[in-house]
Amino acid sequence: MAFTIFVLRLAIGVLAFPVYLLDFLGLWTWICKKWFPYFMTRFTVTYNEQMASQKRELFSNLQEFAGPSGRLSLLEVGCGTGANFQFYPPGCRVTCVDPNPNFEKFLIKSVAENRHLQLERFVVAAGEDLRQVADGSADAVVCTLVLCSVASQERLLREVRRVLRPGGAFYFMEHVAAEPSTWNYFWQQVLDPAWQLLFDGCNLTRESWKALEQASFSKLQLQHLQAPLSWELVRPHIFGYAVK
Known part of the structure; x- marks a missing residue:
């Protein structure tokens, strides 16, 4: 099986050689940062249509974590185009973080379409380094x-715990590795190297629930599901929330 995966990866690598060459020359990252927001704009529409009920379920109790003023102060890490804005409660104040500055103009458009919330600021930073966001x-x-x-x-999860106030919550929805010994898992293994290169570092084979279970939250509500998505490779999902 390992040899078959190696051979198929090699064949895909040959087909994707121009992209690997651009990456070797240091050009692919620049290209990817430019086109990825446009791809995510299209992808988000389809994803939200197919995952709307799951997102509504996920964020259904979000307002319960609002502070004494009743207004929820929310930080979204890896905000992208603002795909989650429509699911946030009215009056929500949102700070957005993303390492790609090219998302900012898409965020401004999303805010204009979601007048029920307020964008506090857009921070260009990786999720592993939120030094521009204060503790608690x-x-x-x-x-x-x-x-x-x-x-x-x-x-990233250490930074999330740092910026959350005591009793605050971390909400997540992620695609993950399929069950071992399934065809989906086999093809995730085959396509993962090229997939990461083409889709801005996206990894098909991560068992992200393990990192969440080890992150020292006081409470973790986590569900596994087969998402109703068109792409079989990313159907295995986890979603839920964790309380600091």
Whole structure:
């Protein structure tokens, strides 16, 4: 099986040689940062249509974590185009963090379409380094389709716990590795190297639930599901929330 995976990866690598060459020359990262927001704009529409009920379920109790003023102070890590804005409660104050500055103009458009919330600021930073966000300043932190691509899930989750106030909550929705010994898992293994290169570091084979279970939250509500998505490779999902 390992040899078959190696051969198929090699064949895919040959087909994707131009992209690997651009990456070797240091050009692919620049290209990817430019086109990825446009891809995510299209992807988000389809994803939200197919996952709307799951997102509504996920964020249904978000307002319960609002501070004494009743207004929820929310930090979204890896905000992308603002795909989650429509699911946030009215009056929510959102600080957005993303390492790609090219998402900012898409965020401004999303805010204009979601007048029920207020964008506090957009911070260009990786999720593993939130030094521009104060300790204990967020009632809730949201991270969807991000743990698949960060350099270190452990460092990101440490930063999440730092910026959350005591009793605050971390919400997540992530695609993960399929069950071992399934065809889906086999093809995830085959396609993972090329997939990471093409989709800005996205990893098909991460068992992200393990990092969440080890992150020292006081409470963890986590569900596994087969998401109703068109792409079989990313159907295995986890979602839920963790309380500091």
